[in-house]
Amino acid sequence: MAFFLEVLIGGLMAGVMYSLVALGFVLIFKASGVFNFAQGAMVLFAGLFFVGFTELGVPMWLALLLTVGVMVLLAGVIERLVLRHLVNQEGIILFMATIGVSFFLDGFGQLIWGSNVRQLDIGIPTDPIFLMDGEILIQSFDLWAALVAGTLLAALVVFQKTRTGRALRAVADDHQAAQSVGIPLNVIWIIVWAIAGLVALVAGVMWGSKLGVQPAIVSLALKALPVLILGGFTSIPGAILGGLIIGAGEKLAEVYIGPLFGGGIENWFAYVLALGFLLIRPQGLFGEKLIERV
Amino acid sequence: MTAQTATAQTALATSVDASATAPLLSVNNIEVIYNHVILVLKGVSLQLPKGGIVALLGANGAGKTTTLKAISNLLRAERGDITKGHIDYHGERVDQLNPSALVKKGLIQVMEGRHCFAHLTIEENLLTGAYTRSDGNKAIEQHLEMVYSYFPRLKVRRKSQAGYTSGGEQQMTAIGRALMSKPDTILLDEPSMGLAPQLVEEIFEIVHKLNKETGVSFLIAEQNTNMALRYADYGYILENGRIVMDGPAEKLRENSDVKEFYLGLGSGGRMSFRDTKHYRRRKRWLT
Numbered sequence: 001m002a003f004f005l006e007v008l009i010g011g012l013m014a015g016v017m018y019s020l021v022a023l024g025f026v027l028i029f030k031a032s033g034v035f036n037f038a039q040g041a042m043v044l045f046a047g048l049f050f051v052g053f054t055e056l057g058v059p060m061w062l063a064l065l066l067t068v069g070v071m072v073l074l075a076g077v078i079e080r081l082v083l084r085h086l087v088n089q090e091g092i093i094l095f096m097a098t099i100g101v102s103f104f105l106d107g108f109g110q111l112i113w114g115s116n117v118r119q120l121d122i123g124i125p126t127d128p129i130f131l132m133d134g135e136i137l138i139q140s141f142d143l144w145a146a147l148v149a150g151t152l153l154a155a156l157v158v159f160q161k162t163r164t165g166r167a168l169r170a171v172a173d174d175h176q177a178a179q180s181v182g183i184p185l186n187v188i189w190i191i192v193w194a195i196a197g198l199v200a201l202v203a204g205v206m207w208g209s210k211l212g213v214q215p216a217i218v219s220l221a222l223k224a225l226p227v228l229i230l231g232g233f234t235s236i237p238g239a240i241l242g243g244l245i246i247g248a249g250e251k252l253a254e255v256y257i258g259p260l261f262g263g264g265i266e267n268w269f270a271y272v273l274a275l276g277f278l279l280i281r282p283q284g285l286f287g288e289k290l291i292e293r294v
Numbered sequence: 295m296t297a298q299t300a301t302a303q304t305a306l307a308t309s310v311d312a313s314a315t316a317p318l319l320s321v322n323n324i325e326v327i328y329n330h331v332i333l334v335l336k337g338v339s340l341q342l343p344k345g346g347i348v349a350l351l352g353a354n355g356a357g358k359t360t361t362l363k364a365i366s367n368l369l370r371a372e373r374g375d376i377t378k379g380h381i382d383y384h385g386e387r388v389d390q391l392n393p394s395a396l397v398k399k400g401l402i403q404v405m406e407g408r409h410c411f412a413h414l415t416i417e418e419n420l421l422t423g424a425y426t427r428s429d430g431n432k433a434i435e436q437h438l439e440m441v442y443s444y445f446p447r448l449k450v451r452r453k454s455q456a457g458y459t460s461g462g463e464q465q466m467t468a469i470g471r472a473l474m475s476k477p478d479t480i481l482l483d484e485p486s487m488g489l490a491p492q493l494v495e496e497i498f499e500i501v502h503k504l505n506k507e508t509g510v511s512f513l514i515a516e517q518n519t520n521m522a523l524r525y526a527d528y529g530y531i532l533e534n535g536r537i538v539m540d541g542p543a544e545k546l547r548e549n550s551d552v553k554e555f556y557l558g559l560g561s562g563g564r565m566s567f568r569d570t571k572h573y574r575r576r577k578r579w580l581t
Contacts, residue, residue, distance in 0.1 A: 088371050163425065170411045170422045177409035180368055181471055182397025182426040288413055 002135035007255050008248055013142030015247020016149045017210070020203035022224040022231065022239040023152065024196040029233045030172045031192040032083075034094040038102035040221025041109075042197060046071055047204030047213040048109040051118045060122065064201075071197030074105075079190045087185065088175070106218055117214040124209060145206050149240065152202060156236055159195075168192060172234075226274035232287025241285060246270045316385055317341035318511055319365065319401070319479055324379035324389075326357075326364050326535075328372065334360045336535040337379065342479065342513050347505050349522035349543065350515040351556060352532035358515035359406055361532070362481045365513075366403035367393050383479070398426045402472045406483040406515075408464040410471075412457030416448050419456050419467050423474030434474070441470045444500055462493040469497070473504070479511045486518040494518065498525045519556040523547045531556070 021043060028036040049070050053063035082097050124144045128137050159165045171178045171188045179185055207217055223246075231242025254266040277284065319342040326335040335357050342348045350358050363369045364376055367389070381389040383401055396402070402423075411419050420441060424434045442449040445466045451459055456467055465485055472480050482501065486494040502525050504510050516522035523529055523543045530540040531552070539552070546552050 088373075163421075166414070166418055166422055167425050169414055169418075173411035173413050174409050176368065176371065177405060177411065178422070179371060179393050180366065180403050180405050180409070181423050182394045182402065182475060183422065184392070184394040 002132060004252075005132075006136045006138070007251050009136065009138050010142070011248035011251030012244050013138070013146060013247070014251065015244040016142070016146045016240075017203075017206060017243075018220075018223050018227050018246055019240045019243025020145075020149055020152070020199065020206060021220050022227040022243055023156070023236065024199040024203065025221075025224055025228055026231075026233060026236055026239045027156075027196045027199065028192055030236075031168045032094070032189060033091050033172070034098060035091075035233075036196065037095060037098040037221070038105055039196065039200060039224070040218040041102040041105035042071075042074075042200035043204045043207065043220065044213070044215060044217045045074070045105045045109040045204075046197065046201035047120070047208040047217060048113045048118075050201065050205055051120045051208060051213045052113045054120070055118070064205075067201055068198060071201055072194045075190050075193035075197050078193055079186055083189050084186060102218075106215070110215065115215055117212040118208075119212050120205070120208040122205060122209050141210065145210075148202060148206060152199065153236065153240055156195075160236075164191060223270065226270040228284070229274040230277050230284055232284025234288040235284065235286035238284055238286030246273065249273055318344040318346075318384065319513070320382045321361070321365060322379050322382065324361075324364055324381065325377045326360055326369065326374055327377050328374045330375075334374070334535055335364065338532070338535070338537055339379075340513075340530050340537065340540070342511055343528075344478075345505070345509050345511055346528065347501070347512045347514065347526045349526035349529040350513060350532060351517075351519050351522060351529055353517070356532040357535040358532055359483055360535075362403055362483050362513065362515055364389075366396060366401065366481055367391060368403060368405075394426060397475050397477070400476070400478040401481070402475050402477045402479070403481040404468045404472045404483060404485070406487060408461070408468045408487075410456040410459075410464045410467050412455065414456055415453050416456055416459065416463070416467055417452040420448070420470050420474050423471035426475055437474060437476065441473050444473075444504060445470050461488050462490075462496070465489060465493075465497055466500075469500070473510075477510060479513070482512055482514045484515055484517065486516060486521060494521055498522075501525065519552070 021039065024039040024042065025036060028034055028039070046067055050063055050067045053066050054060060058066065078101060082101060083094070086094055086097060124141050126139065126141045129140050129143070130137055160169065167178070167183045168188060168191065170181075170183060171185065175185065178188075204213070204217070207220065211217070227239060227242040227246050229242075230245055231238030231240070250266045250269040253269045254263070258265050321338060321340045323337045323339050324335055325333070325337055327333050338357065338361055340348070340350070340361075350361060352358050360369070360374065363372070363374070365381055369375065376389050380387050383396075383399065388396060388399070388401070391399075411422065414422070417438075420438060421434070424437070427434060442452075447463060448466055448470055451463060456464060459467070469480070469482070469485070485497050485501070489497070498521055501512055501514070505512055514522055514526065523546055526543045528540070529543050529546045530537050531546070532538070539546070539549070541549070547557075
C-alpha cells in the first residue's frame with residue numbers, strides 16, 4: 001500500500017510538470033483556435049534566457065523580470081510578423097506558421113546561448129520528505145512544482161473573469177463578432193501570446209531546474225499532447241487534471257503492468273491512453289462541447 | 295455672369311443649410327471589391343439622418359451585408375476593400391478606421407446570424423459590448439440594467455450560456471450587446487433571419503422603442519421588406535450592387551414595382567401560386 005502511494009504521488013507530481021507545458025497550449029488554442037506547435041520551443045527559449053541572464057551574474061529576481069520582458073516582446077514580434085498577416089486564414093495555415101516559429105525559437109535561443117546543458121538552481125530544496133513513518137518518500141522539489149502550478153492555475157481562473165479575460169474568451173468563440181463589438185484582435189493576440197510566454201517561462205524554470213536547461217526540453221511538447229487530448233484542448237482545469245492523470249497513469253502502469261511487457265511502457269503509455277480517449281470522448285474530459293443548434 | 299454667381303451663391307447657401315442638418319452617416323458612391331477581383335458594390339450612396347431608421351432592402355446577394363460591413367469596416371477581415379468613394383460619419387471620413395475605433399465613435403454593427411459568443415453567458419455577452427468603454431464599472435452596471443429593461447427576457451436568462459438560448463433571445467442579446475457600447479448608430483443586419491413572424495415583430499417593436507426613447511439611429515438591412523418598411527422612415531432598394539430606388543417608407547410601400555417584386559402583391563391584391571408559376575421574367579430596373 002505504501003509503495004502504491006509512493007508511486008502514485010511521484011506520478012502526480014511528474015504530471016504537474018506536464019500540466020505546466022499543456023497550459024500554454026490551452027491558452028493560445030482557446031483564444032485563437034491555433035494549436036501552437038511552438039509552445040515547447042517557447043519553454044526552452046524562456047528557460048535559456050533565464051539561465052543565461054543568471055549566468056551573467058544578474059540577480060535572480062531581475063533575471064526573471066528581464067525574461068518576462070523578453071517573452072512579452074516576443075509575443076509582440078510574433079503578432080506583428082506572423083499572425084497579423086494571417087488574419088482569417090484556416091487554422092491549419094496558422095498551425096504551419098507556428099511550426100516555423102518553433103524552428104526559429106529553437107535555433108535563435110541556441111544561437112545566443114549555446115546548446116550545452118545548463119544547470120539551473122533557483123534555490124528550491126531538493127531533499128526528500130518522508131511520510132508515514134518513512135514508508136513514503138516524496139521529493140520536496142515536486143511539492144514546490146505542484147504549488148507553483150496551483151498558483152498559476154488560480155491566477156488564470158481569476159483572470160478569465162476580468163474584462164480582458166472575458167474579451168479573450170469572446171475572441172475564442174467568434175473572431176468576427178468580437179471585432180464587431182470593438183475588441184481589437186491584434187491586442188488580444190499579443191496578450192494571449194504574452195501569457196502563454198509567461199506560462200512557458202514558469203514551465204521552463206521548473207523543468208530547467210529539474211533536468212537542466214537543454215534542447216531536449218522542446219520534445220516535452222510532445223508529452224503535452226496526450227495531456228491535452230485527455231483534458232480537452234479548451235479547458236484550463238482539464239490541462240491540469242489531464243497532466244495529473246497522465247503522470248500518475250504512466251508511473252503506475254510502468255510499475256504494475258510494465259513487467260508483463262518487459263518494462264519500458266512509461267514512454268508510450270500516455271499516447272495509448274490518449275488514443276483511447278480520442279475514440280470515446282474526443283473533446284476530452286473538460287473540453288467545451290461544440291454547441292450546435294438544429 | 296451675375297446669374298451664375300447668383301446660382302453659385304444659392305448653391306453655397308443650400309450647402310450651408312445642408313451641413314446644419316447634415317446626415318449622421320453618409321455613404322458616398324462607394325465601390326467594393328473582394329479579393330481584388332470580385333466587384334460587389336458598384337457605386338452605392340445612402341444617408342442616415344440623426345435619429346432615423348433607414349431600411350436597406352434587396353434580394354439575396356444584392357450587397358446589403360457588404361454595404362453594412364463597408365461602413366463598420368469589418369470588410370477588411372474578409373479581404374474586401376473600398377476602392378472608390380468615401381464614408382462620412384459625424385462629418386468626418388471614417389473609411390480608413392478600424393472597427394474598434396468606429397465602435398468608440400459610436401457606430402456599431404450587429405451582424406447577420408446574431409453571432410453571440412456561444413460559451414459565454416448572456417450577461418457576459420452583454421458585457422463584452424462594453425469593452426471599448428472607459429467610463430467605469432458603475433456606469434456600465436447601470437447601462438446593463440437599462441438594456442435589461444428593454445429586453446426583460448434576457449434578465450431571466452442572464453446566467454445561461456448563449457449557445458443554448460433560442461434564436462430570438464440570441465438576436466436580443468446581439469442587439470443588447472451592441473447597445474452596451476453606448477452607440478448612436480447601430481447597423482442591424484437581417485434581424486428577422488430565422489425567427490418566427492411574431493418574434494420578428496417583437497424585435498422590430500423594440501428597435502422602434504429604442505429609436506424613439508434613446509435616439510439611437512438604425513440602418514437596417516432586411517429581406518423582410520414588409521416589416522422593414524413598416525418601421526423605417528426611409529428606404530433604399532439595392533439590386534446587383536446598385537441602389538435602384540429610394541424614398542420615404544410610405545412612398546415605397548405604395549410603389550407598384552416594390553409591391554410586385556418585394557411585397558408579393560400584384561395589382562389585384564395577393565397573387566395565387568398558379569399565377570406566379572407562369573409569371574414573366576422578373577423585371578429589372580437595370581438591364
